Amino acid sequence: MPIFGIPKEPVMLCLSCAHPLSSRRATITLSYRSLTRLSLPLSATQHGKEEEILFRDLGRKKLVEEHRQIMNEFIEDHKWGRVKVSQLLQAKGEFVGGKQEALAKVLSCLNEIAGFYPKHIEKEDKHFFLPCMDYFTETERDRMLEEEMDFDKGFIHKIYKEKTQ
DSSP states (O other), rough: OOOOBBSSSOEEEEEEEEEEEEEEEEEEEHHHHHHHHHHHHHHHHHHIIIIIIHHHHHHHHHHHHHHHHHHHHHHHOOOOOHHHHHHHHHHHHHHHOTTTTTTHOOOOHHHHHHHHHHHHHHHHHHIIIHHHHHSSSHHHHHHHHHHHHHHHHHHHHHHHHHHOO
């Protein structure tokens, strides 16, 4: 069955990632529909936690140049991701609204996102998150994990509040 008029096979995006503060790992498979429904909250929570908690706390540490450079690259990556998701959602809206030519933009955005995030996640997992945990004491890591959980709770309430207004 087509999703939003996309013929034949649904476009899928598969991500595998590790949580930076624990040994847990998750594999996520997203269809076009779930990507467009979840991308903004997913981006806002994951990138928000990185930018507002991890990067903030790393900014207080004396980082080696490689880690500081990667952190700055991630900040730029997140900006790119927000722009790309916005473009995807706009194109989806145009396509659902009847503009058949918007399908090309939808597929282009999906391809760019699908090509970008596996590399981004690999860089996070293998070259940044785990090495950067060495900058923190166990107490600092526990505090950040607690702050992440509070962030998630507050974000869920924010999403539902916005949907009911």
